[in-house]
Amino acid sequence: MNITPGPLLGKIETPTDLRKLSKEQLHEVSEELRQFIIDVVSVHGGHFAASLGVIELTVALHYVFNTPYDQLVWDVGHQAYGHKILTGRRDVFHTNRKYKGLSGFPKRDESPYDTFGVGHSSTSISAALGMAIASKYKGEADRQHIAVIGDGAMTAGMAFEALNHAGVANANVLIILNDNCMSIDPNVGALKEYLTDITTSPTYNKLRDDVWHMLGKLPIGKRFTRDMASKLEASLKGVVSSSSNLFEALKLRYFGPIDGHNIIKLVDTLQDLKDIPGPKLLHIVTTKGKGYALAEKDQTTWHAPGLFDKITGEIFKKVVETPQPPKYQDVFGHTLIELAELNKTIMGITPAMPSGSSLKFMMEQMPDRAFDVGICEQHAVTLSAGLATQGMRVFCNIYSSFFQRAYDQALHDVAIQKLPVVFCLDRAGVVGEDGPTHHGAYDIAYMRCVPNVIISAPMNEEEMRNLMYTAQLPTMQQPFVIRYPRGQGVMPEWRQPFKEIKIGTGRKIRSGKDIAILSLGHPGNFVTEACKELLADGLQPAHYDMRFVKPLDEALLHEIFSEFDKVITVEDAAITGGFGSAILEFMAQHGYKASVRILGIPDRIIEHGKPEDLHRECGYDATGIAKVAREMLKDKITVTA
Known part of the structure; x- marks a missing residue:
C-alpha cells in the first residue's frame, strides 16, 4: 500500500529543504508529518504514541539547528520516527522495523543524522555531553549539541550522573526535557511529582512569564545577547533560588516549562537558546499520542499497538478459533x-x-x-x-x-x-x-x-x-x-498443579540412538519439530531438555556422552560462553570425545526482524537444527532413487 505524504512533507528530502519554508508553514508541516506517521504505522506497525507527542519539537529542532553538523541525540528512540522521515528516509519508512528494513531506533550506520545509536533509556545527556566536550576541545565553538530526554528516562541514575557533570563541564549542550508523565506505563516516583509541581506552581509560572518577557517573546521574538543571558541568569535566581530548583542547583540554566506543541514558540525559544553558551535545560510539556484521540486517552495501549484502523481505532488481532497458548x-x-x-x-x-x-x-x-x-x-x-x-x-x-x-x-x-x-x-x-x-x-x-x-x-x-x-x-x-522468551508458549492448558523441580536436573524428551540433541529453554520446541523431520529420513535422534545451565545435570550428561559420539546443543542465546560452551567444558573436564555442534546466536550483532526470521538466520529453527543433524549423520542417511 503506497502512502502519499502531504504537499509540503513530500518536498522535504532533508532538513535543508525544511529550512527553506517560512516559520508560518511549520504548523502545516507538523500536521502532515503527524498524519504520515499515523498512516504508515496503522498499516505497517511500530511504535506510535511517542513520536506523535514530539512532532512539533522534531520539526522545530531540524528547522533551527544545522543538523547533522549540530548534533541531535534522541533518548531511547521510540519518538524518533518524525526525525527519520525528515532526514531522507521518508520513502522507505514503510520498512521500519521489518527484516532488512529501517531500524526502529536511531542508528549511526543508517544515517549521518543519527548521531548516536539508542534503544535503552537515559543515555542521551551523557552522549551529547561527550560530543560537546569533544567539540570544545577541537575548537568547534559554533557547534550545537542537543539531548532530547523524556521525564521517564530522566528517572534513571545515569541521567542524573550526566546532569551532575554537565553543570560543571562548561560545554555547549542543550538538554530538552520532554515532560509527558509517561514512559511506556505512567511514570512513578518523586521526580514525577516534582515536575508536576513545576508545571502547576504559580511561582514557576511567574518565572516562565518573567523569562519570556525578558526574551521579548511578548509580543515579538528577539535574538538573545550574552549580556541579556547574564540578566536572565540573575532573573532566574531572583525568582527561584538554586535550592528550590533541582536543575539550577546542578548549575544548569533552566528555561520553561513551555507548551511543546506550540511550534512557533518552540522555534523562537530554540533560536534564542542557541546564543546562550554553556549547559542549559529547556523543559517542555507535551502529550504522548498528540493528534490521535485514542492514543492520547490510553497512552500505554497505543505505545506500540500493532496494526489498526486509523478511522475507527480498532486494533487488529489475529482471529483464532482454538484455545491459544498464553504469553x-x-x-x-x-x-x-x-x-x-x-x-x-x-x-x-x-x-x-x-x-x-x-x-x-x-x-x-x-x-x-x-x-x-x-x-x-x-x-x-x-x-x-x-x-x-x-x-x-x-x-x-x-x-x-x-x-x-x-x-x-x-x-x-x-x-x-x-x-x-x-x-x-x-x-x-x-x-x-x-x-x-x-x-x-x-x-x-x-x-x-x-x-x-x-x-x-x-x-x-x-x-x-x-x-x-x-x-x-x-x-x-x-x-x-x-x-524465558518474548511471545507465546506452547500449552493452551497451562495451569497445571505446582511441582518442585530438583535443582540441576534435566529430562529426556525422546530416546534415540544416532545423535543427541540437548536444548535449553523454549528452543526445545524447535528440536521437537526437527526430530519429526529427522524421523522421516529414517534417523533416530534423542532429545534432552536440560532445563538448567547452572548447575548442569552431570548424571544425565555422563549418560549422554557414554552413549553418543555426536551431539548438538541448542539455545536462544549467544553461543560464546553460553549453554553449549558449558557442555563443551563438561566434556573436556571428563575426558569425553564427541563431535559437538553448538547452535544459537552467533558471535555478531543480530539485526531486527520477526523472531522466526532471526531464528532461521541464526540457524537454530527446526529446519536449521535438522540440517545440522543431517550433516553430522550424512553416512547414515539412505539415499533413494
Whole structure:
C-alpha cells in the first residue's frame, strides 16, 4: 500500500529543504508529518504514541539547528520516527522495523543524522555531553549539541550522573526535557511529582512569564545577547533560588516549562537558546499520542499497538478459533499471584515495565507487595537484595537486555551475599523487531561465571510455573535466574498443579540412538519439530531438555556422552560462553570425545526482524537444527532413487 505524504512533507528530502519554508508553514508541516506517521504505522506497525507527542519539537529542532553538523541525540528512540522521515528516509519508512528494513531506533550506520545509536533509556545527556566536550576541545565553538530526554528516562541514575557533570563541564549542550508523565506505563516516583509541581506552581509560572518577557517573546521574538543571558541568569535566581530548583542547583540554566506543541514558540525559544553558551535545560510539556484521540486517552495501549484502523481505532488481532497458548509474560504475572497467595513473603519488583512484564496483575491485586521503581534497573536489583535480607522472597522481573545494566548489583549485592532473589528475565533470546539493543542474547554468558547463581530456562509454561514454585521454596537460599522468551508458549492448558523441580536436573524428551540433541529453554520446541523431520529420513535422534545451565545435570550428561559420539546443543542465546560452551567444558573436564555442534546466536550483532526470521538466520529453527543433524549423520542417511 503506497502512502502519499502531504504537499509540503513530500518536498522535504532533508532538513535543508525544511529550512527553506517560512516559520508560518511549520504548523502545516507538523500536521502532515503527524498524519504520515499515523498512516504508515496503522498499516505497517511500530511504535506510535511517542513520536506523535514530539512532532512539533522534531520539526522545530531540524528547522533551527544545522543538523547533522549540530548534533541531535534522541533518548531511547521510540519518538524518533518524525526525525527519520525528515532526514531522507521518508520513502522507505514503510520498512521500519521489518527484516532488512529501517531500524526502529536511531542508528549511526543508517544515517549521518543519527548521531548516536539508542534503544535503552537515559543515555542521551551523557552522549551529547561527550560530543560537546569533544567539540570544545577541537575548537568547534559554533557547534550545537542537543539531548532530547523524556521525564521517564530522566528517572534513571545515569541521567542524573550526566546532569551532575554537565553543570560543571562548561560545554555547549542543550538538554530538552520532554515532560509527558509517561514512559511506556505512567511514570512513578518523586521526580514525577516534582515536575508536576513545576508545571502547576504559580511561582514557576511567574518565572516562565518573567523569562519570556525578558526574551521579548511578548509580543515579538528577539535574538538573545550574552549580556541579556547574564540578566536572565540573575532573573532566574531572583525568582527561584538554586535550592528550590533541582536543575539550577546542578548549575544548569533552566528555561520553561513551555507548551511543546506550540511550534512557533518552540522555534523562537530554540533560536534564542542557541546564543546562550554553556549547559542549559529547556523543559517542555507535551502529550504522548498528540493528534490521535485514542492514543492520547490510553497512552500505554497505543505505545506500540500493532496494526489498526486509523478511522475507527480498532486494533487488529489475529482471529483464532482454538484455545491459544498464553504469553510467557502472562504466565509469570498470573503464576506470581498464585504463589503470593500461598507465600506471604513474596514481593514483585519491575523497573518501569509493569505491562510488559505482566507484574501489573499483582500491582493491581496486591499493591503493597508489587512495585514499579521506574527506569532504574540498578536500584531494582539492590532494592530486591535489601528486601531479601529481611526475609522477603523477591521476584525481580527485568527484560534480559535491561538486566545488563544492573550486572554489578546482581554480582556485588546479590550473588556475593548469596541472597535468594529470583531474577525473572523476560524477552530472553532474540526479541524481534526491536533489534540488537533489545535482544536478550548475553545473560547466560555473563551470569554463568558468577558464583552462587542458579540459571534455568523453561521449555514450556508448565516448566516455567514449576521453576517459579521451586525458586520460592524455603530451601532455596541463593539467587535463581529464570529466563524465558518474548511471545507465546506452547500449552493452551497451562495451569497445571505446582511441582518442585530438583535443582540441576534435566529430562529426556525422546530416546534415540544416532545423535543427541540437548536444548535449553523454549528452543526445545524447535528440536521437537526437527526430530519429526529427522524421523522421516529414517534417523533416530534423542532429545534432552536440560532445563538448567547452572548447575548442569552431570548424571544425565555422563549418560549422554557414554552413549553418543555426536551431539548438538541448542539455545536462544549467544553461543560464546553460553549453554553449549558449558557442555563443551563438561566434556573436556571428563575426558569425553564427541563431535559437538553448538547452535544459537552467533558471535555478531543480530539485526531486527520477526523472531522466526532471526531464528532461521541464526540457524537454530527446526529446519536449521535438522540440517545440522543431517550433516553430522550424512553416512547414515539412505539415499533413494
